[in-house]
Amino acid sequence: MRCRKCGEKAVINMRQHRLSLCKQHYLEWLPNHVMKLIEKYEMFSEHDHILVAVSGGKDSLALWDILWKLGFHTEGLYINLGIDAKIAYSNRSMKFAHEFAVQRNLPLHIADIKRDYGESIREISARTRRGRDKPCSLCGLIKRHIMNRFALDGQYDVLVTAHNLDDEAAILLANTLDWSLEFLARGEPVLPSKPGFLKKVKPFSRTYEREAAAYAILRNIEYMRDECPFSIDSKQLYYKKYLNEWEENRPGIKLRFYLNYLSAIANGAFPTRQESAGQLAQQRCPQCGQPTNTGSLCAFCKLFDEI
Amino acid sequence: MRCRKCGEKAVINMRQHRLSLCKQHYLEWLPNHVMKLIEKYEMFSEHDHILVAVSGGKDSLALWDILWKLGFHTEGLYINLGIDAKIAYSNRSMKFAHEFAVQRNLPLHIADIKRDYGESIREISARTRRGRDKPCSLCGLIKRHIMNRFALDGQYDVLVTAHNLDDEAAILLANTLDWSLEFLARGEPVLPSKPGFLKKVKPFSRTYEREAAAYAILRNIEYMRDECPFSIDSKQLYYKKYLNEWEENRPGIKLRFYLNYLSAIANGAFPTRQESAGQLAQQRCPQCGQPTNTGSLCAFCKLFDEI
Numbered sequence: 001m002r003c004r005k006c007g008e009k010a011v012i013n014m015r016q017h018r019l020s021l022c023k024q025h026y027l028e029w030l031p032n033h034v035m036k037l038i039e040k041y042e043m044f045s046e047h048d049h050i051l052v053a054v055s056g057g058k059d060s061l062a063l064w065d066i067l068w069k070l071g072f073h074t075e076g077l078y079i080n081l082g083i084d085a086k087i088a089y090s091n092r093s094m095k096f097a098h099e100f101a102v103q104r105n106l107p108l109h110i111a112d113i114k115r116d117y118g119e120s121i122r123e124i125s126a127r128t129r130r131g132r133d134k135p136c137s138l139c140g141l142i143k144r145h146i147m148n149r150f151a152l153d154g155q156y157d158v159l160v161t162a163h164n165l166d167d168e169a170a171i172l173l174a175n176t177l178d179w180s181l182e183f184l185a186r187g188e189p190v191l192p193s194k195p196g197f198l199k200k201v202k203p204f205s206r207t208y209e210r211e212a213a214a215y216a217i218l219r220n221i222e223y224m225r226d227e228c229p230f231s232i233d234s235k236q237l238y239y240k241k242y243l244n245e246w247e248e249n250r251p252g253i254k255l256r257f258y259l260n261y262l263s264a265i266a267n268g269a270f271p272t273r274q275e276s277a278g279q280l281a282q283q284r285c286p287q288c289g290q291p292t293n294t295g296s297l298c299a300f301c302k303l304f305d306e307i
Numbered sequence: 308m309r310c311r312k313c314g315e316k317a318v319i320n321m322r323q324h325r326l327s328l329c330k331q332h333y334l335e336w337l338p339n340h341v342m343k344l345i346e347k348y349e350m351f352s353e354h355d356h357i358l359v360a361v362s363g364g365k366d367s368l369a370l371w372d373i374l375w376k377l378g379f380h381t382e383g384l385y386i387n388l389g390i391d392a393k394i395a396y397s398n399r400s401m402k403f404a405h406e407f408a409v410q411r412n413l414p415l416h417i418a419d420i421k422r423d424y425g426e427s428i429r430e431i432s433a434r435t436r437r438g439r440d441k442p443c444s445l446c447g448l449i450k451r452h453i454m455n456r457f458a459l460d461g462q463y464d465v466l467v468t469a470h471n472l473d474d475e476a477a478i479l480l481a482n483t484l485d486w487s488l489e490f491l492a493r494g495e496p497v498l499p500s501k502p503g504f505l506k507k508v509k510p511f512s513r514t515y516e517r518e519a520a521a522y523a524i525l526r527n528i529e530y531m532r533d534e535c536p537f538s539i540d541s542k543q544l545y546y547k548k549y550l551n552e553w554e555e556n557r558p559g560i561k562l563r564f565y566l567n568y569l570s571a572i573a574n575g576a577f578p579t580r581q582e583s584a585g586q587l588a589q590q591r592c593p594q595c596g597q598p599t600n601t602g603s604l605c606a607f608c609k610l611f612d613e614i
Binding site: 004176177178179180181242246253256257260261263264267268269270271 | 483484485487488491549553558563564566567570574575576577578
């Protein structure tokens with residue numbers, strides 16, 4: 001397997017693009033590939049003040065590295081959920097994010113739910129109905145709330161998350177099996193800002209997980225390799241397994257699944273999304289002031305109302 | 308495992324309905340279950356002249372038996388595609404359909420593509436680009452064309468096909484992975500009649516494959532047990548395997564996937580379907596007179612235009 005650009009030994013073969021590249025050309029190619037998507041969707045520009053959500057894993061550190069190399073003005077946010085489970089998961093992940101930021105002289109902010117709200121995610125999930133004693137079911141809710149609040153308070157222009165194509169395809173498959181129109185209506189790589197919500201973008205949404213991992217390894221980025229110990233309950237991981245099997249048999253199926261879905265939205269599928277956006281703009285949580293469509297406490301504040 | 312109705316030994320446990328039944332109560336339950344769907348969707352009434360597409364397999368013979376027991380006025384149509392592949396697949400299947408009809412004194416019509424068009428499906432697929440030497444890719448096209456033509460010529464009120472829930476869920480999954488809005492817009496169990504198209508209904512669309520098989524076996528219906536020798540190329544069978552695995556882990560997931568999809572359609576998820584119906588009504592194939600949206604020969608007549 002040879003690099004298509006220079007004929008040297010390739011380090012990666014991307015079957016869905018029919019493209020093999022050597023280390024040097026891959027490390028050039030991926031940032032260009034990401035930059036094209038940033039431009040195509042007008043995600044942000046060099047004038048923007050960008051907040052990157054970082055977990056200490058390969059995706060967020062690889063993406064942050066790329067944005068840094070591309071010259072964007074970024075700061076990081078690490079959310080410490082207090083996950084221990086005998087492997088000090090949260091603290092070790094935070095250390096990777098911290099070292100990455102220090103090496104590049106980039107600002108990293110830390111939100112810590114144990115410090116700020118008095119409980120770890122495990123404790124909250126054990127106490128609440130919504131948590132059902134499964135921390136995994138609260139993770140997205142808590143992270144979204146904290147990221148959005150932090151980004152609004154800090155007057156950033158845009159919030160970047162490092163969801164990769166494998167994440168997006170797995171979430172899409174799970175949402176499709178449920179046909180939850182509300183979720184299906186907001187799977188695009190850019191969620192525009194609206195009252196109470198910062199603009200959210202996913203520059204890695206066409207980057208396969210293995211491409212992000214290859215980039216991190218080739219750039220010698222130290223990252224957290226363990227899966228979250230609570231992810232055994234994760235729907236997303238459950239469906240990733242199947243998408244991987246299909247990808248083996250039909251290279252590119254994940255990318256086509258996701259891109260065809262974006263075309264379907266563009267062609268008028270899921271038109272209800274406008275209404276739900278309208279509703280959201282009007283109603284605010286009396287506790288934290290963030291938007292909610294329940295008419296009372298938002299889902300996050302409800303977690304602490306049950307105490 | 309005991310029958311919920313009488314406490315006798317159960318012959319089937321339907322986890323998605325949390326219902327176990329003995330032979331007698333199952334043979335009562337399934338026709339009632341089907342009848343409820345017929346009524347809910349106003350599929351047809353006792354005054355209608357019904358054409359049932361029969362393949363000689365468990366689904367179509369079980370369904371025809373149920374419609375016959377329920378007192379509907381039905382005739383069968385068997386389409387002989389000339390599939391041999393050393394096991395005389397088509398002729399053996401036809402024999403099962405024929406014996407079933409004779410035993411119940413029901414009319415069975417035979418369409419034979421070798422007789423009527425001079426070639427078997429294998430021969431057509433070997434000769435045509437569309438066939439790509441894979442008969443499986445032509446099967447649906449040919450059967451739909453012949454069924455629709457036969458049903459219109461015979462002035463039936465409605466065409467019944469025996470697609471079961473496993474079929475519908477697998478087709479839905481394949482169509483969703485492609486996000487083909489045209490197909491996603493017409494997955495409902497009733498396709499109303501429109502100019503050039505007979506009303507088409509699927510009374511088995513909420514009946515699991517194993518429920519249809521159990522019914523056929525308990526009623527001592529002899530049916531073709533072999534899979535079609537060409538189905539190795541079938542996308543539908545490929546995805547059925549995964550849906551079966553998910554169903555094992557999450558009983559009822561096939562049913563929920565299908566029902567939530569029907570709700571999504573009802574909630575306006577695929578608003579383009581009205582337009583495509585409008586287009587179809589206007590254009591006709593100059594060869595056979597059936598509707599087509601290509602503006603020239605329909606896909607079926609094109610197969611014979613390449614000779």
